[in-house]
Amino acid sequence: MKNTLKILILTLSFSWGCTQNTQRNERVEYTTDPFPGEAGKTLDSHTRWDMWDKPAEGFLGEFVRVPRDEVVGFALYTHQNGKLKITAQLYPLKPEESREVRLEMKKNDQWEQVQKVDVVYPGWSAHFEIEDWDDSNDVPYRVLHGQEASFEGLIRKNPKDKKEIVVASLSCNSNQNRENRNAIVSKLKEQNPDLLFFAGDQSYDHKEHTAGWLLWGKQFKEVIRDRPVVTIPDDHDVGQGNVWGESGKKADSPAGDTGGYFYPAEYVNMVQRCQTSHLPDPADPTTVDQGITVYYTSLNVGGVDFAIVEDRKFKSGPAGKIPQMGPRPDHITEEGYDPAKVDLPSLTLLGDRQLNFLNEWGQDWTDTEMKAVLSQTAFCGAVHFHGSMDNRLLADLDCNGWPQTGRDNALKAMRRAFATHLCGDQHLSVVVKHGIDEFRDGPFAFTNPAIVNTYYGRWWWPKDEKAGAGAPINTELPWTGDYLDGLYNKITMYAYANPDFSTVKAMRDTLKRSEVNLGDGYGLIRFNKESREVTFEAWPRFADLSQGDAGQYPGWPIKFNMEENDGRKPVGYLPTLQFNKTNPVVQVISEETGEVLYTVRVQGESFQPPVYAQGKYTVNVGENKPDGWSKKQVTFGEDQIMEVSL
Numbered sequence: 001m002k003n004t005l006k007i008l009i010l011t012l013s014f015s016w017g018c019t020q021n022t023q024r025n026e027r028v029e030y031t032t033d034p035f036p037g038e039a040g041k042t043l044d045s046h047t048r049w050d051m052w053d054k055p056a057e058g059f060l061g062e063f064v065r066v067p068r069d070e071v072v073g074f075a076l077y078t079h080q081n082g083k084l085k086i087t088a089q090l091y092p093l094k095p096e097e098s099r100e101v102r103l104e105m106k107k108n109d110q111w112e113q114v115q116k117v118d119v120v121y122p123g124w125s126a127h128f129e130i131e132d133w134d135d136s137n138d139v140p141y142r143v144l145h146g147q148e149a150s151f152e153g154l155i156r157k158n159p160k161d162k163k164e165i166v167v168a169s170l171s172c173n174s175n176q177n178r179e180n181r182n183a184i185v186s187k188l189k190e191q192n193p194d195l196l197f198f199a200g201d202q203s204y205d206h207k208e209h210t211a212g213w214l215l216w217g218k219q220f221k222e223v224i225r226d227r228p229v230v231t232i233p234d235d236h237d238v239g240q241g242n243v244w245g246e247s248g249k250k251a252d253s254p255a256g257d258t259g260g261y262f263y264p265a266e267y268v269n270m271v272q273r274c275q276t277s278h279l280p281d282p283a284d285p286t287t288v289d290q291g292i293t294v295y296y297t298s299l300n301v302g303g304v305d306f307a308i309v310e311d312r313k314f315k316s317g318p319a320g321k322i323p324q325m326g327p328r329p330d331h332i333t334e335e336g337y338d339p340a341k342v343d344l345p346s347l348t349l350l351g352d353r354q355l356n357f358l359n360e361w362g363q364d365w366t367d368t369e370m371k372a373v374l375s376q377t378a379f380c381g382a383v384h385f386h387g388s389m390d391n392r393l394l395a396d397l398d399c400n401g402w403p404q405t406g407r408d409n410a411l412k413a414m415r416r417a418f419a420t421h422l423c424g425d426q427h428l429s430v431v432v433k434h435g436i437d438e439f440r441d442g443p444f445a446f447t448n449p450a451i452v453n454t455y456y457g458r459w460w461w462p463k464d465e466k467a468g469a470g471a472p473i474n475t476e477l478p479w480t481g482d483y484l485d486g487l488y489n490k491i492t493m494y495a496y497a498n499p500d501f502s503t504v505k506a507m508r509d510t511l512k513r514s515e516v517n518l519g520d521g522y523g524l525i526r527f528n529k530e531s532r533e534v535t536f537e538a539w540p541r542f543a544d545l546s547q548g549d550a551g552q553y554p555g556w557p558i559k560f561n562m563e564e565n566d567g568r569k570p571v572g573y574l575p576t577l578q579f580n581k582t583n584p585v586v587q588v589i590s591e592e593t594g595e596v597l598y599t600v601r602v603q604g605e606s607f608q609p610p611v612y613a614q615g616k617y618t619v620n621v622g623e624n625k626p627d628g629w630s631k632k633q634v635t636f637g638e639d640q641i642m643e644v645s646l
């Protein structure tokens, strides 16, 4: 069986340059009703196959009717472990036009066709998968349709030789301004990140994802064409104000607060197909209710391993499950409430299977020096005003601060791998250090600014306008330090980028003026593999890069060592481990609780493992996973040495 597999892979590996035909019907057939049911009738109305018989309506209706040499809108890719996945996004094709989309690679200055596939409808996406990809060289690619349309870019080599891996983090692409995003794109081209992460709300055109997605691609194509991109859809991308996915159940309203998805599964799956098909294969492709697909996975870029997490899909909806303590089931305003009333054992955040994935991912350090977790939203509610500065809420349950036990479990999984968290969604950029049992004992997290912050405003504004407790943060910003969020989660605020306005309307009125501060822009995160230092940068939309760090939001950049993502205070150390190989992976497990304390690739030839309580520990060591050496019943031994032979 193994031999057969090998032969198949070898055959595929030599198929470069040959045409891999896909079965294709001669007669073009489109589904008349791609989204069943009443709620599906009006979805994607600007991009239906029969749109050509109807007049164009509004901006999006006009926008999607492009000259035929522009029908290949953009393409997204990632590659990992020899598999290259590319999604090409097409504008709506006319019924008489070919559905065939071709992929070519440039080799020895010659374009060679590598694969051709049919466009998928609904959604007008085309999905290429190339096996046995050699990631050691930059390779130009282009996606073609018909005789005229082409989109060209560059498959970058794996940047594993770079000392520093740079990630740009973006989200919340307000549809109040449909113009270009050149103010951001030009800076990104200069900063040249190795990976782009779009955390969600790429489109706010709830019922018109395909048109909104095409617009997003047009806005960012000059920077997405030549580097790997992670896009994950958030609530607005699937047409809802909020999503508590509850493993794919059917929601009873677009508010979705009883849990689930309101629009047909076919629409949700189309959104996920367009936005996530180019990611590495799902860790576990088992669908959830209604056949809704699942994409959580991981992507290693140059030695930084990113877990890509779906923090909405499995989460419980609040309505009917917890007591309402505010104007809406998801908004809490009742001061002094008992947080245990909303943190019930029956409630889910990441879901067991995804939490298991995260814990397993944390133990695998193959080709990995540092780790980070990418997800839609923040594991706290680091916000006071929502929508306008006269709407102070204690808590908004549309964040991963709730349910609190799920939040703690997710943060513990990150801490076990010294992982940094990156997210979007909030429209208020902050850096917090999470507290799980104690303040500052958890990982650092960076919520990026909104791309254009005119959809929904948020502000960090403690009621007493005072600094938080604990050791002072070295910053010019006044309201930093230890706080409880409205769910009584422990957070330490390091930096926040409030807009200089008190209403979204005022922000919309000034959105094109470069001299005003809307708190929008993007994040840039630097992972230094040598020093293990992480740097968070927050760049205003209209920032001037020539000003250097002074061009960033006040309070940024923020630097910390990856080890600080585990902020627990050691009560002692196990014996010093002396390795016969450099930089192995070390894991410490408590024998009392069975809990993995941490799994990390250490630097050098020795390491003294810290522990946080008296007791007996199992120590595992290995080259990529902690599977090469094991010792049980290890206890404190400050002066002892243990030889580890791998």
Ligand SMILES: [Fe+2]
Pocket: 171, 172, 173, 200, 201, 236, 425, 426, 427, 455
């Ligand atoms: Fe958003």
